[in-house]
Amino acid sequence: MDTWQHTTVLLNEAVAALLGDSFTKPDQTYVDATFGRGGHSRLILSQIDAASRLVAFDKDPEAVAVANAIEDERFSIRHQGFAAISELPGSSVAGVLLDLGVSSPQIDNPARGFSFRGDGPLDMRMDTTRGQSAADWLATAEVGRIAEVIRDFGEERFALPIAKAIVARRQERGPVSTTAELAQLVAGSVKTREPGQDPATRTFQALRIFVNAELEELQQALEASLDILQPGGRLVAISFHSLEDRIVKQFIARHSREAFDRRAPFARGEPTRLRAIARVRPTSAEVQANPRARSAIMRVAERTAA
Structure with missing residues (x-):
């Protein structure tokens, strides 16, 4: 069911x-x-x-x-x-x-990793039987490439600070692996946001679009x-x-x-x-x-x- x-x-x-x-x-x-x-x-x-x-x-x-x-x-x-x-x-x-x-169902189920509203694995794949998850990609991607994806697919003006925070976290404590971890990193890097919009909205959109091409x-x-x-x-x-x-x-x-x-x-x-x-x-x-x-x-x- x-x-x-x-x-x-x-x-x-x-x-x-x-x-x-x-x-x-x-x-x-x-x-x-x-x-x-x-x-x-x-x-x-x-x-x-x-x-x-x-x-x-x-x-x-x-x-x-x-x-x-x-x-x-x-x-x-x-x-x-x-x-x-x-x-x-x-x-x-x-x-x-x-x-x-x-x-x-994709957004609301934390296990799918599409949303920052609940904590779950940072997956974001539409097809969970193939391809690379968002966490896997963020574990190895370079700062410039992460910033490019977040800027181009999320129209996020703070893409570079967000990318730097993701890589710094990776170097210090290991890769980001959950949606809550990513949302917290983004919130600390985004200085201003439209009223009513979560700071992580654009970044999550960008990664989802990229991961699923x-x-x-x-x-x-x-x-x-x-x-x-x-x-x-x-x-x-x-x-x-x-x-x-x-x-x-x-x-x-x-x-x-x-x-x-x-x-x-x-x-x-x-x-x-x-x-x-x-x-x-x-x-x-x-x-x-x-x-x-x-x-x-x-x-x-x-x-x-x-």
Whole structure:
């Protein structure tokens, strides 16, 4: 049984945007590229016809275990990151959904090491069966590299003092191994912080993004969506911080307008491959009921026939 509960953000809005008018068409394939705890997947399954299919992906073994409990012949789960949607056949998919948030069970369970609110091992891997944990990386990384990661992925202006504190601690007493230890080190290095924000917020975000290669995988998945979506197919992406949203926004913008070569102004540009549909934020009622929804931005685009 899954002890940790999750409330899906923009549930109805995302599924309505994903299905568009295509839910009236039989025999379609949809992709939930980030299954999480299955809120989106279950609603999609309740609305598509008996001949359609839903393929879900997730790195997290706990999420895959939840997905395996779904008894529906139209549904399948793959224990893979969402960049693996590239393995699907070209022009075979009617909709791709990317919910880029960390699920509440990952945040709330101290054993996963995602949060500074409880003490646990400093892991942060979405897929606990492979890869290097945050603690393992911090045990050997150089000051400059640690500062670069915290600055670039956390937009943290005190990245260098934080990195120096981590390495100094490593040299004096051994590597940082728990979330509480890291949060305490960061708090001692950050001079000022926005009201209401914990000093460790940006550092924890940065390490999580880095350990899981989240931004690289997002770029790969977006590019893959162009190949697997059929004309009229929908791309729906829900972001929770500016780095993700910027990548999604720029990707949709880049493929929603013809690209002209300035050196050859009379040459024909590359045809557009997407049409921007919508930008949606949670309602005030949703944010009040689920504060973790407050930073969410959903962008929707449609694959053109080009």
